[in-house]
Amino acid sequence: MMECEKVLELIPQYVDDELDKTQKEELEKHLESCESCKKEYYLQKKIIKSLKNMPPIELPEDFNKKLHQKLIYHKNFLEKKKERLKKTLTIVAIATSLIFMTVFIVNTFNKSLQIESNTPLANIEMGQSYGLPQKEGANNERGLPAGTSRKITKNATISLEVEDVNGCYDKVFQLVKEAEGFIETSEETVSSDNIKRVNVVLKVREDKFESVISQIKDFGKVTALRIDSKDITDQYYDLQARLKNLEVEEQKLQDIMNKTTTVKEMLEVESEINRIRSEIESMEGQLKLWENLTSLATINLSIKEIPKDEKPLAIVSFKGIGKGIKEAFINNMNFLIFFMKKLIIILVIILPYSVLALIGYKVYIYFKKRR
Amino acid sequence: MGREDLLGRAKAGETEAFEILVSEHQKYIYNVILKIVFDKEEALDLTQETLLKAYLNIKKFRGNSSIRTWLYRIAINCAIDYLRKRNVEKSNFKEIEEFENEIKDFETPEEVLDKRLTAEMLMREINKLPADYKIVLILRDIEGLNYEEISKIMNLNLGTVKSRLWRARNLLKERIKSLSEFLSLEERGQL
Numbered sequence: 001m002m003e004c005e006k007v008l009e010l011i012p013q014y015v016d017d018e019l020d021k022t023q024k025e026e027l028e029k030h031l032e033s034c035e036s037c038k039k040e041y042y043l044q045k046k047i048i049k050s051l052k053n054m055p056p057i058e059l060p061e062d063f064n065k066k067l068h069q070k071l072i073y074h075k076n077f078l079e080k081k082k083e084r085l086k087k088t089l090t091i092v093a094i095a096t097s098l099i100f101m102t103v104f105i106v107n108t109f110n111k112s113l114q115i116e117s118n119t120p121l122a123n124i125e126m127g128q129s130y131g132l133p134q135k136e137g138a139n140n141e142r143g144l145p146a147g148t149s150r151k152i153t154k155n156a157t158i159s160l161e162v163e164d165v166n167g168c169y170d171k172v173f174q175l176v177k178e179a180e181g182f183i184e185t186s187e188e189t190v191s192s193d194n195i196k197r198v199n200v201v202l203k204v205r206e207d208k209f210e211s212v213i214s215q216i217k218d219f220g221k222v223t224a225l226r227i228d229s230k231d232i233t234d235q236y237y238d239l240q241a242r243l244k245n246l247e248v249e250e251q252k253l254q255d256i257m258n259k260t261t262t263v264k265e266m267l268e269v270e271s272e273i274n275r276i277r278s279e280i281e282s283m284e285g286q287l288k289l290w291e292n293l294t295s296l297a298t299i300n301l302s303i304k305e306i307p308k309d310e311k312p313l314a315i316v317s318f319k320g321i322g323k324g325i326k327e328a329f330i331n332n333m334n335f336l337i338f339f340m341k342k343l344i345i346i347l348v349i350i351l352p353y354s355v356l357a358l359i360g361y362k363v364y365i366y367f368k369k370r371r
Numbered sequence: 372m373g374r375e376d377l378l379g380r381a382k383a384g385e386t387e388a389f390e391i392l393v394s395e396h397q398k399y400i401y402n403v404i405l406k407i408v409f410d411k412e413e414a415l416d417l418t419q420e421t422l423l424k425a426y427l428n429i430k431k432f433r434g435n436s437s438i439r440t441w442l443y444r445i446a447i448n449c450a451i452d453y454l455r456k457r458n459v460e461k462s463n464f465k466e467i468e469e470f471e472n473e474i475k476d477f478e479t480p481e482e483v484l485d486k487r488l489t490a491e492m493l494m495r496e497i498n499k500l501p502a503d504y505k506i507v508l509i510l511r512d513i514e515g516l517n518y519e520e521i522s523k524i525m526n527l528n529l530g531t532v533k534s535r536l537w538r539a540r541n542l543l544k545e546r547i548k549s550l551s552e553f554l555s556l557e558e559r560g561q562l
Contacts, residue, residue: 012537051512071386
C-alpha cells in the first residue's frame with residue numbers, strides 16, 4: 001500500500017499517464033480508499049485543465065505594423081553598417097596596398113641607385129670631372145688683368161675596351177687631326193693570352209679637349225677615366241714679370257758697357273750680362289713650355305681588345321633569374337620588416353597622445369550630453 | 372509559396388517573407404512570454420525583441436528543429452534575461468498592482484468573474500514559481516508542447532524536463548490550495 005506522501009508526488013505523472021503499470025494500479029487503489037488524496041488528484045486535474053483552457057491572449061492590432069517598422073529599421077541599419085564596413089575595408093585595403101607599394105618602390109629604387117653608384121663610371125661623376133675645368137676657367141677669367149688669360153694644363157687618362165683595336169686607332173687618329181693635335185707617342189703590345197693593347201699619348205688643342213674626350217668615350221666601353229687640370233696662371237705671370245725685369249736690367253748693363261773705359265770694368269759688366277742672359281733664356285724656355293702645356297692638352301689613351309667570346313651575349317640570358325628574384329624578395333621583406341619596426345615605434349610614440357586625445361574626446365562628449 | 376522558399380527569402384533578408392514565416396507563431400510566443408514575465412507591455416516588447424533577434428539571426432537557423440521550437444527558444448532566453456534584470460532591480464510591485472486593477476475590470480457578470488478569477492489567479496500563482504519550474508509548466512500545460520520540444524527549447528534532457536514539470540505542478544497546487552480565493556471557490560462547490 002502506498003503512502004499518501006508518495007501518492008501526492010506521483011499525481012502529476014498520473015495525470016500525464018506517465019506511470020508504469022504497477023505504480024498506476026497501486027495509485028488507483030490508494031485513491032479509491034483515501035479521500036484527501038482523491039481531492040488532491042481532482043484539484044491537480046482541474047488546475048491542468050484550466051491551464052489548458054486558458055484562452056490565448058491576442059496580440060494588439062498594431063503589433064505587425066510595429067514589428068514591420070522595427071525590422072525595416074534594423075534592416076536598413078544593418079545595410080548601412082555593412083556599407084560602412086565595406087567602405088572602411090576598402091580604404092584600409094587601399095592604404096595597405098599603397099604602403100606596400102611605396103615600400104616596394106622606395107626599396108627597389110634605393111637598390112637600383114646603389115647599383116648605379118657602385119659602377120665605377122657613373123655618368124654623373126664623369127660629367128662633373130671633365131666639366132669642372134671648363135667652368136672654372138670661364139668664371140675665374142674676371143679676376144685677371146686685361147689682355148691675360150688663365151693658364152691651365154689639362155691631362156686625361158682613358159682606358160677603353162673595344163672589339164676592333166685597329167679600327168679604333170684609325171678613328172682616334174682622324175679625331176686628333178680634326179682637333180689640330182698630334183700623336184706624341186704610340187705603343188702596341190700583345191699579351192700572352194692574345195689580347196691586343198695600344199697605348200697612345202695625344203696632344204690636342206686645349207679648347208678641343210672636352211669634345212675629343214667625349215668622342216673617344218663613344219668608341220668603346222670605358223673602363224677608366226681620369227681628368228687632371230692644374231692652374232698655373234700665378235706662376236706663369238710671375239715668371240713673365242721677372243723676365244721683364246731681367247730684360248730691363250740687361251738693357252741697363254748694355255748702357256753701362258758702352259760707357260766703360262777700362263778693360264777690367266768691361267769684363268766685369270760682360271760677365272754680369274752673361275749671367276742675366278742665361279737666366280732670361282731659362283725663363284723664356286719655361287714660359288715656352290708652359291705655353292705649350294696650356295695650349296695643348298694631353299690625353300693618355302689605352303685601348304684594349306675584348307676577346308670575341310666575351311661579347312655581351314651572356315647578359316641577356318635567364319641565368320641567375322631565380323637567385324635574383326629570391327634576393328629581391330628577401331631584400332623587400334627585410335625592408336618591410338624594417339618598415340614595420342619603424343611603424344610600431346611610431347605607434348608607441350603616438351600612444352600616450354592618443355590616450356590623451358581619447359580622454360579629451362570622452363570629456364567633450366560628456367559635457368555635450370549634459371548640456 | 373512553399374515554407375522552404377519563405378525561409379530562403381527570409382535568410383536573404385526579405386522582411387516580408389520573415390513576417391509571413393513567423394506570423395503563425397508570434398501570438399503563442401507572446402503568450403508564453405506574457406505568462407513568464409507577467410507584464411503586458413514588457414511581454415509585447417520582449418516579443419518584438421524575440422522576433423527581431425530571430426530576424427537578425429535567421430541565417431544561423433539550420434533547420435535542426437522546427438521554426439516554432441527555434442522561436443520559442445529565443446523567446447524563453449529573452450524572457451529569462453528580462454527576469455534576471457528585473458530581479459536585480461527588484462521592482463515587482465508594479466506588476467502586482469496592474470494585475471489587481473485588471474481583476475476589477477472584469478467584475479460585471481458573475482460567471483465571467485469566476486472563470487477569470489480562476490485564470491488570473493492561476494497566472495499570478497504561476498508567476499510566483501521559480502523561473503525554471505514556471506517555464507516548463509507554461510510550455511507543457513498551457514501551450515501544450517511535448518516533452519521533446521521543451522527539452523530542445525530549454526536545452527535540458529527529457530528526465531529533467533519531466534521531473535521539473537511534476538515538481539512545478541505540485542508546487543502550483545499547494546499554492547492554490549493555500550489561497551483564500553480558492554477556499555471560497557471550494558465552498559461554493561465549483562471544484
